[in-house]
Amino acid sequence: MGKVECELEDVMDETYGNLSPGLLLASVGKNGEKNIMTIGWGLIGVLFRKPAFMVAVRKSRHTYKLINETGVFTVNVPGEGMDEALDFCGTKSGRDHDKFKELNLTAKKSETVEAPIVEECKIHFECRVMSATDVTVTGTTKEVLESVYPNKNYHRLYHGEILKIYRDET
Amino acid sequence: MGKVECELEDVMDETYGNLSPGLLLASVGKNGEKNIMTIGWGLIGVLFRKPAFMVAVRKSRHTYKLINETGVFTVNVPGEGMDEALDFCGTKSGRDHDKFKELNLTAKKSETVEAPIVEECKIHFECRVMSATDVTVTGTTKEVLESVYPNKNYHRLYHGEILKIYRDET
Numbered sequence: 001m002g003k004v005e006c007e008l009e010d011v012m013d014e015t016y017g018n019l020s021p022g023l024l025l026a027s028v029g030k031n032g033e034k035n036i037m038t039i040g041w042g043l044i045g046v047l048f049r050k051p052a053f054m055v056a057v058r059k060s061r062h063t064y065k066l067i068n069e070t071g072v073f074t075v076n077v078p079g080e081g082m083d084e085a086l087d088f089c090g091t092k093s094g095r096d097h098d099k100f101k102e103l104n105l106t107a108k109k110s111e112t113v114e115a116p117i118v119e120e121c122k123i124h125f126e127c128r129v130m131s132a133t134d135v136t137v138t139g140t141t142k143e144v145l146e147s148v149y150p151n152k153n154y155h156r157l158y159h160g161e162i163l164k165i166y167r168d169e170t
Numbered sequence: 171m172g173k174v175e176c177e178l179e180d181v182m183d184e185t186y187g188n189l190s191p192g193l194l195l196a197s198v199g200k201n202g203e204k205n206i207m208t209i210g211w212g213l214i215g216v217l218f219r220k221p222a223f224m225v226a227v228r229k230s231r232h233t234y235k236l237i238n239e240t241g242v243f244t245v246n247v248p249g250e251g252m253d254e255a256l257d258f259c260g261t262k263s264g265r266d267h268d269k270f271k272e273l274n275l276t277a278k279k280s281e282t283v284e285a286p287i288v289e290e291c292k293i294h295f296e297c298r299v300m301s302a303t304d305v306t307v308t309g310t311t312k313e314v315l316e317s318v319y320p321n322k323n324y325h326r327l328y329h330g331e332i333l334k335i336y337r338d339e340t
Contacts, residue, residue: 043213
């Protein structure tokens with residue numbers, strides 16, 4: 001099946017609707033190591049005059065190391081039948097698993113960034129980090145600190161410029 | 171005209187589409203002082219398990235002081251005929267102007283937060299800041315630093331939980 005380029009407004013609702021069960025965040029390290037993690041959070045819109053996708057990654061994550069090294073990522077919206085991949089990529093670390101290989105997923109070359117896309121997904125965002133900001137204790141409400149950060153494992157928020165969006169031909 | 175409650179997916183496209191020409195960000199200080207500013211940037215989605223709206227405010231802005239005092243804001247999507255208000259609220263400071271009064275706009279009481287809505291707008295998001303993060307020199311690309319921050323007037327990013335959304339009855 002081919003892929004066709006599209007605009008943010010064409011895929012915004014579908015992407016938001018897929019945050020539950022999850023999207024796949026793909027990254028690459030400076031040595032070419034590729035990884036995927038499942039994300040259930042994400043923000044879409046405009047920042048710094050650019051279409052933007054914000055993803056949140058905890059500092060303990062392997063993806064954190066990879067995005068910090070290369071400053072790029074892709075967000076991939078899974079289609080039907082990918083629940084197993086979402087579960088695996090949400091619970092296993094890329095330090096211990098080559099998730100692409102173990103799940104038999106295709107790390108296809110992106111058009112604009114070094115991070116791969118997950119070809120089996122139906123929508124793809126290629127992104128380059130414009131700015132990364134850190135969640136801090138002083139800037140965060142007590143309620144969020146208690147519910148999200150009982151182990152002080154804070155997120156870095158990666159604000160990526162969306163360089164290209166494409167999806168499966170329908 | 172009455173207002174009806176709605177879900178994020180009902181108004182996401184329309185809100186994104188209105189970032190240009192602009193949305194109205196309304197805030198309130200600890201002493202009750204109300205202000206409005208025009209925003210052309212914003213991110214919508216899910217963060218910390220909540221529907222979320224991120225707005226970016228430069229540290230020089232009067233709105234920055236107000237949101238830091240009370241931790242709440244509303245985002246309002248203007249309808250037709252509000253270009254003058256968008257222009258005024260994008261160029262004049264609340265330090266020197268009571269924008270609600272001068273523009274003859276109605277600061278209507280919100281249902282869940284202290285910040286008012288701009289009643290003449292067509293869609294309203296009531297938000298409480300969950301976390302605020304700061305754009306930093308070290309976390310930001312050279313390209314963004316040069317194009318957005320030639321005067322080092324950095325943004326604080328306010329990640330607000332969307333507590334309620336409603337819109338004009340159609």
